[in-house]
Amino acid sequence: MADVTLTIDGKQITVPAGTTVLQAARDNGIFIPTLCHDEKLSPWGGCRLCVVEIEGMRGLPASCVTAVGEGMVVRTASPAVIEARKMMLELLLANHPRDCLTCSKSGACSLQDYAYYYGVRGDRFQGEKHDYPLEEDNPFIVRDMNKCILCGKCIRVCAEVQVNNVIDFAHRGFNTRVTPAMDLTLRESEECVFCGNCVQVCPVGALAEKASLWQGREWELDKVRTTCTFCGVGCNLEVSVKDDRVVRVRGYDNPLVNGGWLCVKGRFGADFADSPDRITRPLIRAGERGEGRFREATWDEALEFTARRLQEIKEQYGSRAVAALSSARCTNEENYLMQKFMRAVIGTNNVDHCART
Amino acid sequence: MLDLKEWRDSLQGRLRPGDRPSLTVGMSTCGQAAGGARVMAALEEEAGRLGLQVDINQTSCIGMCYAEPVVEVALPGKPRVFYGHVTPERVPVLIEKHVVQGEPVREWALVQVEDGTVPYDGIPVMGTSPYYGCQVRVVTSRLGLTDPESLDAYVATGGYEALEKVLRRMTPEEVIEEIKASGLRGRGGAGFPTGLKWSFTRQAPGDKKYVVCNADEGDPGAFMDRSVLEGDPFTVIEGMTIAAYAVGADEGYIYCRAEYPLAIKRLKTAIAAAEEKGLLGRDILGTGFNFELHIKAGAGAFVCGEETALLASIEGRRGMPRVRPPFPAQQGLWGKPTNINNVETYANVPFIIKNGGRWFAAMGTEKSKGTKVFCLTGKIKNTGLIEVPMGITLREIIFDIAGGIQDDKQFKAVQIGGPSGGCLPEDKLDLPVDYDSLTAAGAIMGSGGMVVMDENTCMVDVARFFLNFTQAESCGKCTPCREGTKRMLEILTRICEGEGRMEDLDTLEALARVVKNTALCGLGQTCPNPVLSTLHYFRHEYEAHIKDKRCPAHVCQALLVYTIDAEKCTGCGACARACPSGAISGEKKQPHRIDPALCIKCGSCMEKCKFGAISRL
Numbered sequence: 001m002a003d004v005t006l007t008i009d010g011k012q013i014t015v016p017a018g019t020t021v022l023q024a025a026r027d028n029g030i031f032i033p034t035l036c037h038d039e040k041l042s043p044w045g046g047c048r049l050c051v052v053e054i055e056g057m058r059g060l061p062a063s064c065v066t067a068v069g070e071g072m073v074v075r076t077a078s079p080a081v082i083e084a085r086k087m088m089l090e091l092l093l094a095n096h097p098r099d100c101l102t103c104s105k106s107g108a109c110s111l112q113d114y115a116y117y118y119g120v121r122g123d124r125f126q127g128e129k130h131d132y133p134l135e136e137d138n139p140f141i142v143r144d145m146n147k148c149i150l151c152g153k154c155i156r157v158c159a160e161v162q163v164n165n166v167i168d169f170a171h172r173g174f175n176t177r178v179t180p181a182m183d184l185t186l187r188e189s190e191e192c193v194f195c196g197n198c199v200q201v202c203p204v205g206a207l208a209e210k211a212s213l214w215q216g217r218e219w220e221l222d223k224v225r226t227t228c229t230f231c232g233v234g235c236n237l238e239v240s241v242k243d244d245r246v247v248r249v250r251g252y253d254n255p256l257v258n259g260g261w262l263c264v265k266g267r268f269g270a271d272f273a274d275s276p277d278r279i280t281r282p283l284i285r286a287g288e289r290g291e292g293r294f295r296e297a298t299w300d301e302a303l304e305f306t307a308r309r310l311q312e313i314k315e316q317y318g319s320r321a322v323a324a325l326s327s328a329r330c331t332n333e334e335n336y337l338m339q340k341f342m343r344a345v346i347g348t349n350n351v352d353h354c355a356r357t
Numbered sequence: 358m359l360d361l362k363e364w365r366d367s368l369q370g371r372l373r374p375g376d377r378p379s380l381t382v383g384m385s386t387c388g389q390a391a392g393g394a395r396v397m398a399a400l401e402e403e404a405g406r407l408g409l410q411v412d413i414n415q416t417s418c419i420g421m422c423y424a425e426p427v428v429e430v431a432l433p434g435k436p437r438v439f440y441g442h443v444t445p446e447r448v449p450v451l452i453e454k455h456v457v458q459g460e461p462v463r464e465w466a467l468v469q470v471e472d473g474t475v476p477y478d479g480i481p482v483m484g485t486s487p488y489y490g491c492q493v494r495v496v497t498s499r500l501g502l503t504d505p506e507s508l509d510a511y512v513a514t515g516g517y518e519a520l521e522k523v524l525r526r527m528t529p530e531e532v533i534e535e536i537k538a539s540g541l542r543g544r545g546g547a548g549f550p551t552g553l554k555w556s557f558t559r560q561a562p563g564d565k566k567y568v569v570c571n572a573d574e575g576d577p578g579a580f581m582d583r584s585v586l587e588g589d590p591f592t593v594i595e596g597m598t599i600a601a602y603a604v605g606a607d608e609g610y611i612y613c614r615a616e617y618p619l620a621i622k623r624l625k626t627a628i629a630a631a632e633e634k635g636l637l638g639r640d641i642l643g644t645g646f647n648f649e650l651h652i653k654a655g656a657g658a659f660v661c662g663e664e665t666a667l668l669a670s671i672e673g674r675r676g677m678p679r680v681r682p683p684f685p686a687q688q689g690l691w692g693k694p695t696n697i698n699n700v701e702t703y704a705n706v707p708f709i710i711k712n713g714g715r716w717f718a719a720m721g722t723e724k725s726k727g728t729k730v731f732c733l734t735g736k737i738k739n740t741g742l743i744e745v746p747m748g749i750t751l752r753e754i755i756f757d758i759a760g761g762i763q764d765d766k767q768f769k770a771v772q773i774g775g776p777s778g779g780c781l782p783e784d785k786l787d788l789p790v791d792y793d794s795l796t797a798a799g800a801i802m803g804s805g806g807m808v809v810m811d812e813n814t815c816m817v818d819v820a821r822f823f824l825n826f827t828q829a830e831s832c833g834k835c836t837p838c839r840e841g842t843k844r845m846l847e848i849l850t851r852i853c854e855g856e857g858r859m860e861d862l863d864t865l866e867a868l869a870r871v872v873k874n875t876a877l878c879g880l881g882q883t884c885p886n887p888v889l890s891t892l893h894y895f896r897h898e899y900e901a902h903i904k905d906k907r908c909p910a911h912v913c914q915a916l917l918v919y920t921i922d923a924e925k926c927t928g929c930g931a932c933a934r935a936c937p938s939g940a941i942s943g944e945k946k947q948p949h950r951i952d953p954a955l956c957i958k959c960g961s962c963m964e965k966c967k968f969g970a971i972s973r974l
Contacts, residue, residue, distance in 0.1 A: 045680045046834045048875045059874040059882065065680040080874065087871040091840035124864075127847040150833060169675055169833055172658065174843040176833025 006072035021063035021074055022050055032076055033085065033114045035092075035203050036151035037064040040259065041160055047151050049088050049114065053078045060084050086118050092149050093122025095129050095174075096204075103147070105205030107218030111149060128174070138187040140194045140210055140268045145177055148206040154178060154198035161261050166191040167198070196267040200250050200260070209248055211268070216242035225252050228266040232331050233258065235266050246270045314346060323350035359635050359642060361512065361521050368513040376433055378411045378456050380404070383427040383501060385418035385587040386580075386619050391425035392444070399445035400428070403452050411456065417588030419501020421488060422741040424467055427501070430455045436469040436476050439501075470502070488739060491758055493720065493728050496704040497744045500588035505623055508630040511591040517636055519710035523599050524644045532603040533559060536706065538714030540726030545571055545662075545699035546774065546803045547879070548725070548792040554696060557686035558604040561694035566606040568597050569690060569697040571667055572613035572620070575659040576775025577826060578734040579806030582700035584742045585730070586613065586620035589704065590627035594650065596703030598637065599710060601648045604696045608649045612667050615654040624652055659776075659830035663878050664697045666832065677832045678878035699804065701730055721747030725791035729802070733759045735809035736766065745790070752786040755809055767812040769910075770894070772819065774803025776827045777883030779890030780810070780819060799890040801883065815912035816895040817902055820888045821849040827884035838881030841872040845888060854915040857903040866892060911973050917958045918974045923948035925970035932962035932971060 005014045008025050015024045020043070025032050035047035045065035052063045055073040060081060063074075075081065092111060100106050115122060135143040152169065155178060159165045166189055170179045180189035199207040221240035228235040236252035249270045253260035272278055282302035287293030297305070313321055324346075326338040339351045382388065382397040397413065404411050419427055424441025430451065431437040438461045440451065447465065454462050461469075466480045468489065476482055483489045494500075503510040511517070523532055537552030558566060570593060574582040586593060597609050613621050628650055631637035639647045653671050660666045661676040668690050670676040689695020705727060709717045718726045725747040731754065734740050738760035745754060751771055755761070762768050770780040779800035781788070788794050792802045810819065828842040845868050848861050869885035869892075876882045892899060901907045908916040921932070921941075926948040933941040933949060940956040943949030951962070951971075963971040 043680070045877055046836070048836050048877070051875050062680065062875075062877070067682075083867070084871045084875050087841075087867065088836050088875070091836055091844065094844060095840060125844045125847075127844055149836075150839065152834070169677065172660075172833060173828045173831040174833075174839060176831075176839060 004068045004070050008074040021066045041156040052076045089120040090124040094125035103205040104208045110203035135185050142208045142210050153201040157197045157201050194264045212248040215247040230265040246273050319347035325352050328355040379431045381414045381416045381429040384415035387422040388425045393426040396426045399448040417500050417505045420742040423739050436471040436474050438469045439467045440465045441467045493746045494744050495728050506626045519707035529603045535714045539709045539717035544701035558694045558696040563694045565693045567690045567695040568601045568606045568609040570611040571699040573655050573662040576806045578808040580732050581730040581805045590623045592704045596706035607647045610651050612653045660832045677834045722791045731805045731807050736763050736811040737809045747791050748789045762811050770810045772808040774801035775806045776823045778803045779886045782894045815910040816891040816898045818912050820891045823887035835877040837872040838876045852902045853913045855906045914958045922970045925968050931965045935961040935965040
């Protein structure tokens with residue numbers, strides 16, 4: 001596609017046609033705040049925080065949904081733009097709980113960051129605020145609709161990534177809110193699979209992981225990148241750790257694997273890490289079969305034992321006496337190795353997999 | 358194959374036999390609400406009782422909504438006479454005098470349409486009557502004069518001539534050129550040139566295209582589209598069919614609000630009748646052109662009048678606007694190129710095709726051609742539906758056609774363009790009514806609602822009313838419209854309750870400016886207009902509320918003070934008996950007094966006092 005040259009804040013910029021003004025600015029190190037925008041979701045243009053001034057255009061267009069044009073002259077920080085952004089923040093804060101002291105999002109909240117950046121205290125308008133009950137009837141997600149700024153990211157991620165369409169906007173005007181149909185809770189809706197991708201995209205504290213509440217402030221958490229152990233997809237994780245304990249799991253944005261999205265297991269199933277039932281070392285049966293007595297062994301001992309027994313069985317009964325069952329929790333490579341081992345070393349085609357049927 | 362001309366010729370004389378009297382009742386929503394059905398039943402009963410050979414029919418609203426129920430009486434070879442305020446009780450007199458004795462009841466008659474016959478004495482002739490004299494009826498030309506559910510009546514009065522001309526003798530490009538030549542601009546409010554819009558959809562690549570009619574009329578005080586749909590549904594259908602041919606569409610939707618059940622019923626009847634005659638559906642008039650038309654009933658959201666929200670609603674999604682571009686002409690219904698116009702725009706099309714673009718362009722002003730339908734409501738003598746040439750002044754509409762202000766009170770403002778419009782004061786009354794003049798004055802043409810206000814209207818209260826409306830109808834998508842209107846409404850409410858501060862006016866202006874500049878769709882961008890225009894033209898009223906704690910129009914209850922003039926009070930006690938809150942006390946035959954702490958400011962005492970002793974400040 002052809003290139004377009006435009007001027008943003010006096011800087012000449014050339015970008016491919018079809019690029020948004022927001023993208024063009026960000027690619028060139030020019031700051032524009034956004035709340036409802038997400039590159040991985042469809043364009044929305046709702047929060048209006050990214051408004052800019054464009055010569056020849058009426059009003060202040062939203063840069064996230066305005067395509068660049070040849071010769072366009074854009075100003076991202078004119079007095080009218082700053083006035084509008086501050087007003088937008090004042091309006092959002094006017095209907096937002098002032099509990100940053102204890103809010104789980106504090107330190108990672110876009111609304112908090114922008115309010116600080118623009119010096120907006122949120123005390124310009126004193127009027128009605130919402131007083132919705134906290135929704136905490138499911139084991140995974142806490143929804144506090146009083147904190148919701150209606151950016152609609154959760155709705156889009158549910159519809160476009162999870163393709164589940166559980167939630168949408170309902171009601172009108174000041175009473176607009178995000179909800180499953182018929183104002184049910186996520187749990188009552190019986191549609192939600194609790195993938196939690198909505199929590200991950202929420203820019204404020206409206207959606208939170210239940211198990212992470214009160215477990216650590218944002219700035220106390222060490223972020224560790226790892227791979228999910230639940231299945232062979234190998235989703236990349238960003239695990240937040242405090243005092244050697246897993247406090248929260250989010251998707252790590254590796255576009256080659258999961259693009260940052262997770263399922264309910266990967267996101268909310270990390271409690272196994274601290275489980276006393278977890279087997280952390282190899283076990284070799286110590287008693288009679290079925291008796292359930294095992295003794296701990298070293299990896300060397302366990303591997304040597306297994307290799308020896310496989311060899312003995314093969315010699316005594318033939319290759320076809322051995323079969324292997326592999327797991328969906330192993331990676332593709334591990335599963336490949338397993339079947340290769342069975343065919344080439346053991347000499348059998350008796351290979352199966354828990355996810356075959 | 359259907360020969361329209363033959364059909365039309367055969368209808369002459371059949372529709373109006375001419376050898377016996379006809380009685381026709383206005384049965385649009387306004388007529389039915391005023392009791393038209395009871396009048397019709399009374400006519401049938403009385404005619405039956407007397408054994409009269411008469412035709413009793415229905416028609417739509419002729420525009421004099423203030424005079425409903427309206428009944429037309431026509432005798433063979435005589436002018437058609439329209440009577441207003443007809444009640445079942447008046448029916449026997451009407452039939453006895455006019456039908457049996459042949460003498461119209463002059464004191465009940467509104468106008469007569471002479472149709473080449475000799476007019477009666479003492480009854481205004483439609484073309485020169487005060488109400489119709491300044492009007493030019495194009496889109497509304499059949500309203501009140503034909504049966505809206507009869508395809509015969511439509512064809513007999515020139516219906517489908519335009520479609521036949523288009524399909525048999527014009528290319529789609531020629532049709533678009535004709536519309537361009539007419540200068541027709543969209544009647545939905547924004548005034549975009551219709552021919553240009555059609556050419557965009559025509560040129561947009563794609564095999565599948567749609568035409569959509571926006572009949573989601575929701576402005577307070579607006580009923581143009583309803584009246585046209587109820588009164589002449591076939592014109593809209595014919596106009597849409599022509600548009601479909603011009604842009605290359607084979608399917609269309611009429612998005613009509615569900616609050617208009619009669620309009621939807623008549624549209625359904627009309628669509629079925631047109632389909633049966635091969636004027637809609639497959640192979641129209643044997644030309645191979647196909648056009649399938651559906652009705653989609655809206656679910657009651659004002660914002661669905663915004664075109665992208667309307668399209669989302671047809672698709673079954675929540676009615677929320679999206680950013681344009683892409684415009685519907687490029688990506689509309691289900692992503693396909695879509696031409697969307699409102700009811701009145703489509704209704705103009707057959708007339709333009711039939712009479713030529715130049716005929717249309719000869720009416721109106723340089724940049725606003727043709728006529729415009731308006732709804733007159735509020736504190737005027739004659740409320741109703743009118744159609745006037747563009748460029749007429751507001752003063753002519755309000756004082757000549759509408760007969761001026763009720764009870765001869767003082768005019769204060771006229772609100773044009775609904776919640777997106779503005780309030781214009783007395784000194785703007787000589788403005789020509791066209792798109793550009795109204796926009797320059799801080800109002801907009803809008804779809805044609807015109808609400809007239811008198812001295813008893815509080816302009817702060819009016820702004821509050823409209824903000825209340827837009828706040829409730831905001832779709833909630835963008836921050837300024839959802840949250841900004843809420844805070845504006847709160848400030849206006851505070852001012853009306855006497856709790857306003859002078860700095861509120863600056864905050865209001867700043868909010869209005871930001872909402873106007875940053876809102877996503879037309880609803881949000883224009884919803885501050887009632888605030889901005891009243892702040893501009895009636896700032897003194899805001900200041901009176903804030904500084905003097907006084908509502909000059911005596912509307913805002915919290916600011917009213919009722920007092921009894923001891924000089925005039927005779928101590929009759931009528932006020933004390935009327936007071937629902939026991940706020941009035943006093944000895945018999947002694948001056949009474951009102952306890953302000955108990956007074957709920959209902960005004961009952963003032964209504965009851967025969968001596969004018971109670972005043973409201």
